[in-house]
Amino acid sequence: MSTNNTLTAKDFSSDQDVRWCPGCGDYSILKQMQTVLPELGVARENLVFISGIGCSSRFPYYMNSYGMHSIHGRAPSIASGLKAANPNLSVWVVTGDGDGLSIGGNQLIHLLRRNFDINVLLFNNEIYGLTKGQYSPTSQLGIHTKSSPLGSIDHPFNPLALALGAEATFVARSMDRDPIHMRDILKKAHEHKGTSFVEIYQNCNVFNDGAFEKFTDKKQKASTTLNLQAGEPLLFDNGEMGVRLNGFQPELVKLEEGYSINELWIHDPTDTTKAHLLSRMFGDDVPRPFGVLYEGKRFTYEKAMQDQVDASIKAKGLGDLDELIKGKNSWVVE
Amino acid sequence: MAATTELQKVTIHFAGDSGDGIQLAGSQFTNTTALQGNNLSTFPDFPAEIRAPTGTVAGVSGFQIHFGSVEINTPGAEPDVLVAMNAAAFVKNIKNLRIGGTLIIDESGFDKRNLRLAKLDENKNPLDDLDPNDYQVHRIEITKLNREAVDGLTLSNKEKDQSRNLFVLGLVYWLYHREMETTLTFLQQKFRSNETILEANTRALKAGFHFGETIEAAKRYTVSKADLAPGTYRNIVGNEALGLGLIAAGKQSGLDLFFAGYPITPASDILHFLSRHKNFGVKTFQAEDEIAAITAAIGASFGGSLAITATSGPGMALKGEALGLAVMLETPMVIVNVQRGGPSTGLPTKTEQADLFQALYGRNGEAPIPVIAAMSPSDCFDAAIEACKIAVERMTPVILLSDGFLANGAAPWKFPKSASLPTITVHKATGDNYQPYARNENLTRQWAIPGEAGKEHRVGGLEKEDITGNVSYSASNHEKMVKIRAAKVENISDMYAPLELIQGDTTGKVLVVGWGSTYGASKVAVRWAREEGLSVSQLHLRHLFPFDKELGDYLSNFENIVVPELNNGQLVKILKQEFEGNIHGLNKIQGLPFKAKEIFEEIRKHA
Ligand code: SF4
Numbered sequence: 021m022s023t024n025n026t027l028t029a030k031d032f033s034s035d036q037d038v039r040w041c042p043g044c045g046d047y048s049i050l051k052q053m054q055t056v057l058p059e060l061g062v063a064r065e066n067l068v069f070i071s072g073i074g075c076s077s078r079f080p081y082y083m084n085s086y087g088m089h090s091i092h093g094r095a096p097s098i099a100s101g102l103k104a105a106n107p108n109l110s111v112w113v114v115t116g117d118g119d120g121l122s123i124g125g126n127q128l129i130h131l132l133r134r135n136f137d138i139n140v141l142l143f144n145n146e147i148y149g150l151t152k153g154q155y156s157p158t159s160q161l162g163i164h165t166k167s168s169p170l171g172s173i174d175h176p177f178n179p180l181a182l183a184l185g186a187e188a189t190f191v192a193r194s195m196d197r198d199p200i201h202m203r204d205i206l207k208k209a210h211e212h213k214g215t216s217f218v219e220i221y222q223n224c225n226v227f228n229d230g231a232f233e234k235f236t237d238k239k240q241k242a243s244t245t246l247n248l249q250a251g252e253p254l255l256f257d258n259g260e261m262g263v264r265l266n267g268f269q270p271e272l273v274k275l276e277e278g279y280s281i282n283e284l285w286i287h288d289p290t291d292t293t294k295a296h297l298l299s300r301m302f303g304d305d306v307p308r309p310f311g312v313l314y315e316g317k318r319f320t321y322e323k324a325m326q327d328q329v330d331a332s333i334k335a336k337g338l339g340d341l342d343e344l345i346k347g348k349n350s351w352v353v354e
Numbered sequence: 355m356a357a358t359t360e361l362q363k364v365t366i367h368f369a370g371d372s373g374d375g376i377q378l379a380g381s382q383f384t385n386t387t388a389l390q391g392n393n394l395s396t397f398p399d400f401p402a403e404i405r406a407p408t409g410t411v412a413g414v415s416g417f418q419i420h421f422g423s424v425e426i427n428t429p430g431a432e433p434d435v436l437v438a439m440n441a442a443a444f445v446k447n448i449k450n451l452r453i454g455g456t457l458i459i460d461e462s463g464f465d466k467r468n469l470r471l472a473k474l475d476e477n478k479n480p481l482d483d484l485d486p487n488d489y490q491v492h493r494i495e496i497t498k499l500n501r502e503a504v505d506g507l508t509l510s511n512k513e514k515d516q517s518r519n520l521f522v523l524g525l526v527y528w529l530y531h532r533e534m535e536t537t538l539t540f541l542q543q544k545f546r547s548n549e550t551i552l553e554a555n556t557r558a559l560k561a562g563f564h565f566g567e568t569i570e571a572a573k574r575y576t577v578s579k580a581d582l583a584p585g586t587y588r589n590i591v592g593n594e595a596l597g598l599g600l601i602a603a604g605k606q607s608g609l610d611l612f613f614a615g616y617p618i619t620p621a622s623d624i625l626h627f628l629s630r631h632k633n634f635g636v637k638t639f640q641a642e643d644e645i646a647a648i649t650a651a652i653g654a655s656f657g658g659s660l661a662i663t664a665t666s667g668p669g670m671a672l673k674g675e676a677l678g679l680a681v682m683l684e685t686p687m688v689i690v691n692v693q694r695g696g697p698s699t700g701l702p703t704k705t706e707q708a709d710l711f712q713a714l715y716g717r718n719g720e721a722p723i724p725v726i727a728a729m730s731p732s733d734c735f736d737a738a739i740e741a742c743k744i745a746v747e748r749m750t751p752v753i754l755l756s757d758g759f760l761a762n763g764a765a766p767w768k769f770p771k772s773a774s775l776p777t778i779t780v781h782k783a784t785g786d787n788y789q790p791y792a793r794n795e796n797l798t799r800q801w802a803i804p805g806e807a808g809k810e811h812r813v814g815g816l817e818k819e820d821i822t823g824n825v826s827y828s829a830s831n832h833e834k835m836v837k838i839r840a841a842k843v844e845n846i847s848d849m850y851a852p853l854e855l856i857q858g859d860t861t862g863k864v865l866v867v868g869w870g871s872t873y874g875a876s877k878v879a880v881r882w883a884r885e886e887g888l889s890v891s892q893l894h895l896r897h898l899f900p901f902d903k904e905l906g907d908y909l910s911n912f913e914n915i916v917v918p919e920l921n922n923g924q925l926v927k928i929l930k931q932e933f934e935g936n937i938h939g940l941n942k943i944q945g946l947p948f949k950a951k952e953i954f955e956e957i958r959k960h961a
């Protein structure tokens with residue numbers, strides 16, 4: 021019995037009760053994942069979700085597929101071993117800002133540079149939720165939390181800049197409150213051959229409510245977000261504002277002030293340098309880019325690994341255990 | 355023509371600076387000697403510091419080989435021959451040389467500079483003070499003679515001197531009637547891309563050999579073939595045997611072998627070995643850290659591979675949390691710990707058995723993992739296969755303990771035919787309605803691998819509900835699961851071959867109970883004691899957890915139990931806790947293996 025893409029979202033939902041706080045952004049991500057899966061055409065038995073520890077990491081329990089809820093920060097390496105063992109699987113890592121960028125930072129960056137064909141969904145809520153509200157490596161400087169009553173003095177990570185620095189071949193950003201956008205990004209992440217890194221802004225309504233409100237709020241959204249589309253100019257504020265490049269310096273320009281659309285920065289996700297610039301559009305004074313910042317091509321690790329095995333067999337012949345045990349120098353005692 | 359004397363056994367210690375090619379000379383002598391049919395045991399003693407200053411005692415690299423026509427179980431205690439390439443090598447090792455032994459010296463390693471570096475008085479050559487009645491001393495201008503031998507080749511003096519080890523090796527070959535053939539073939543392979551270096555090394559070896567003829571009053575020796583059991587033999591070091599065992603286990607189980615490791619002394623050679631044998635379908639993964647290595651192995655195990663990771667003590671400490679996950683997942687994998695001196699970074703190049711407690715207890719929660727130990731270089735092969743068999747057939751992580759002495763030590767191995775190796779049966783999920791934590795009569799769960807339709811399931815580190823494997827916080831379920839996991843591991847002793855004494859009677863005054871690499875020294879010590887008429891027997895434990903069922907019966911039949919260990923007393927504490935009797939520890943914590951004499955003396959105290 022092999023399942024196919026005649027399945028519906030419901031077929032990917034497990035029999036376990038979902039246990040996130042009511043109103044948590046995780047629900048939306050779970051729903052978009054289950055909704056998009058039938059379109060991807062991956063048989064359920066070939067689908068695996070691997071997570072670490074944290075609120076986001078309960079995700080695999082709710083998916084009717086293979087899955088592992090592992091230990092804190094190590095999902096990337098578990099997924100790597102799994103993908104190496106069976107390159108035919110569709111492997112998804114679900115992690116968070118604490119799991120993926122703090123305790124598991126090393127595992128994450130090495131997954132990205134190796135470029136296994138694995139999709140990483142990093143639910144960024146800028147807080148430790150499961151342990152009830154300490155600041156995380158993406159929390160804003162100065163944030164008041166249980167462990168930073170006087171304000172956090174930790175400079176936050178810029179996750180996409182980090183991913184690009186770690187040589188990721190697919191880097192994207194989406195948010196829990198924009199289901200259509202998220203489904204589109206999930207699909208693109210799946211289609212990309214190599215490690216796809218997707219940061220999803222996720223509201224933790226219990227411990228860090230409204231952290232991304234300025235990007236999700238209907239009124240502010242237009243001026244604070246930049247929707248990236250390959251081949252399209254960088255426009256925001258309902259097309260009234262644009263971004264142009266002055267050398268390597270992005271400049272925000274008002275179109276009615278005489279700037280033509282032809283002068284704007286045209287998004288090219290294959291351009292590494294520009295992707296770095298986009299990832300650096302991270303302050304309050306610039307709109308935040310959403311969408312695929314970068315998509316490059318590089319061989320996948322699991323393929324290279326298998327190729328070496330195949331080439332080795334071709335060159336030396338399939339190993340003969342008795343010959344190997346015997347070695348090059350043996351002698352007989354009568 | 356020099357006189358030739360027949361010897362039963364000889365111990366030679368090669369010593370020089372770490373850049374002198376001592377390990378190469380030692381391993382060449384070993385291979386040649388093995389091929390000439392002698393029994394042997396070796397002990398490479400690497401300098402503690404990788405880049406210790408040239409000429410200093412800290413930078414001395416040693417290689418000891420004990421070979422003979424009789425049974426050889428240890429690398430020997432007091433060498434009969436010491437080859438010292440410089441003053442530091444001399445200072446470090448002269449106290450061990452047997453009185454009456456032979457000393458071979460490179461004079462040029464005793465100039466003022468070398469004396470100073472060895473922290474000796476630079477105006478006083480210690481060789482001048484040696485009593486000629488104590489040793490047979492050959493003071494040879496090896497560097498000078500070797501440069502003459504390679505004269506005419508376009509090489510710098512430094513490059514010329516790099517073949518000195520071959521000159522010495524040639525000389526020792528001559529002294530002990532060894533053939534040069536194996537080494538000449540080896541050189542041709544190794545230096546096939548550089549003819550000049552090949553020529554230099556070849557000339558050096560031959561020059562050393564022929565130089566022997568010119569030494570006045572030099573005695574030559576022969577050592578006859580050992581009376582080994584009929585069969586085909588090869589020479590093997592522990593780490594290679596372990597790697598071979600893993601490949602064999604892959605074949606026997608029909609599973610793909612996946613090995614993940616992070617470089618660490620003295621385990622890295624297992625990674626190196628397996629990386630060279632990808633044509634056996636082996637996938638090797640050099641991870642970014644120790645945690646990634648074990649978790650990648652867990653992922654591969656989840657994906658249906660025979661998953662292995664190997665490390666040493668510090669790496670084992672880092673893997674602790676993931677070991678707990680493997681216990682919870684009940685997924686098959688083998689974790690190899692090639693032990694070295696600890697704690698912390700400890701003595702990376704020295705051997706120790708101090709990670710037994712870590713293997714048994716080093717995890718949070720009730721996390722039982724079977725622990726087995728290899729006892730000789732060639733036994734690393736069998737131990738690796740057994741570890742994989744337990745892991746796969748009982749769906750559990752297994753810890754396999756080796757140590758630095760076994761890892762790098764060599765011994766002849768009467769290797770098996772692959773057809774005679776144990777079978778390994780995979781516990782694949784069958785039937786419909788797969789329940790991940792349903793169990794068979796020995797409490798083993800079934801292995802369903804991603805890609806199998808209809809068996810989709812989720813596993814994880816949270817406590818599992820019995821049978822379904824769903825997350826469960828139920829108090830009674832937790833207690834039940836802890837007991838089930840414990841009982842499952844206890845059941846593994848059903849798989850063991852009957853425990854047998856290595857030597858001696860089943861009752862008596864003293865029973866020597868060892869584990870791991872103390873096997874050889876214990877064997878010799880017990881043999882000596884028995885030859886003296888003492889009532890002594892030897893038992894050696896492969897299984898540290900769970901113990902063999904018969905262990906208690908053996909212990910109860912002796913008045914005294916002696917437990918030699920290269921640690922501060924670990925197995926001995928467990929035995930005292932679990933069994934009655936007069937149990938005595940014998941402990942050595944010097945980064946060195948036991949000398950048989952040390953165990954022998956302890957036996958005497960109790961016999
Ligand atoms: S604590 Fe925050 S992130 Fe966690 S489930 Fe609740 S709302 Fe969601």
